[in-house]
Amino acid sequence: MNEASDLYTQALAWLGKEATRPVEARDPVNVPMIRRWCEAIGEENPIYVDAEAAAAQGFPAPVCPPAMLEVWTMARFRHTGRAVEDSIPVLTLFDEAGYTGVVATNIEQEYDRYLLEGDRVSYTAIVDEVSPEKRTGLGIGHFVTIRYEFADQNGAPVGRMLFRVLKFKPKLAQPATAPAALDAPKHPRPAITHDNAHYWEGISRRELLIQKCSSCGHLRHPPGPGCPKCRSLDWVAVKASGRGTLYSFVTVHQPRIPGLQYPLPVLLVELEEGVRLIANGLDLPPEDIAIGMPLRLDWVEVEPGYVLPAFRPDAGEG
Numbered sequence: 001m002n003e004a005s006d007l008y009t010q011a012l013a014w015l016g017k018e019a020t021r022p023v024e025a026r027d028p029v030n031v032p033m034i035r036r037w038c039e040a041i042g043e044e045n046p047i048y049v050d051a052e053a054a055a056a057q058g059f060p061a062p063v064c065p066p067a068m069l070e071v072w073t074m075a076r077f078r079h080t081g082r083a084v085e086d087s088i089p090v091l092t093l094f095d096e097a098g099y100t101g102v103v104a105t106n107i108e109q110e111y112d113r114y115l116l117e118g119d120r121v122s123y124t125a126i127v128d129e130v131s132p133e134k135r136t137g138l139g140i141g142h143f144v145t146i147r148y149e150f151a152d153q154n155g156a157p158v159g160r161m162l163f164r165v166l167k168f169k170p171k172l173a174q175p176a177t178a179p180a181a182l183d184a185p186k187h188p189r190p191a192i193t194h195d196n197a198h199y200w201e202g203i204s205r206r207e208l209l210i211q212k213c214s215s216c217g218h219l220r221h222p223p224g225p226g227c228p229k230c231r232s233l234d235w236v237a238v239k240a241s242g243r244g245t246l247y248s249f250v251t252v253h254q255p256r257i258p259g260l261q262y263p264l265p266v267l268l269v270e271l272e273e274g275v276r277l278i279a280n281g282l283d284l285p286p287e288d289i290a291i292g293m294p295l296r297l298d299w300v301e302v303e304p305g306y307v308l309p310a311f312r313p314d315a316g317e318g
């Protein structure tokens with residue numbers, strides 16, 4: 001048995017077991033925290049903060065926005081800004097084997113009932129799934145899914161959450177990396193998710209794709225799971241013509257990310273299809289940048305095999 005499959009076997013032994021100790025909320029569900037959350041999100045439904053508005057809907061107290069399910073049991077923060085959490089042994093297993101990278105890839109929540117002001121939330125966390133080794137854009141790794149079961153002060157279920165992370169070997173730690181490549185900082189790579197993978201696959205083929213709702217025809221960008229107009233989850237990708245105009249821009253001087261050149265113009269381009277996207281400029285000296293100028297899509301191979309869209313001034317030849 002090789003080392004990798006041995007690790008997988010050890011991880012599989014965690015299936016169905018507690019991923020971490022049960023956690024109880026430090027505070028009951030309360031309106032001040034709900035109000036802060038709603039203000040940050042832009043949520044204006046009064047039943048979340050106003051007892052009368054909640055009563056008018058038949059609730060005995062202000063109700064908690066369902067998406068706050070996880071908020072009450074979140075770990076406290078250290079002064080360093082890091083969360084103080086119990087270690088999750090199944091993830092530590094991967095850390096110790098060199099799969100030190102972690103990125104959250106999916107969160108799915110289900111709600112059984114509204115939490116009400118005064119409820120006390122707790123959760124248990126169970127290791128739900130461990131994938132075989134996968135080769136991803138970030139490096140080789142395993143997807144680990146943890147199922148959180150949330151309950152109220154009476155132990156009755158109020159909701160659950162599937163939280164999936166990718167534990168991966170960072171590419172720099174992999175032996176295939178040539179020493180010379182370590183000297184020159186790499187151009188930052190996008191975080192590929194289930195929702196935007198089609199977009200980046202299109203980019204790699206030098207196609208700029210826009211999501212089009214299958215129900216109402218609304219075009220949207222950046223990529224997302226649902227239509228902001230009609231909420232349909234069905235969509236197709238359409239190829240952009242590549243023509244647009246400069247809607248706005250900034251020229252970044254600081255902070256400087258290794259691998260990029262500064263001053264760095266960042267363009268907000270309005271495509272003729274009506275959606276806007278953020279892109280780099282090409283053959284576009286800072287003094288020539290003007291809002292409203294016509295732009296045309298082109299492609300830049302920023303590193304061998306890694307292509308990004310960029311926009312150059314459009315001379316308007318047809």
Ligand code: ZN
Pocket residue numbers: 213214215216217218227228229230231232
């Ligand atoms: Zn739609």
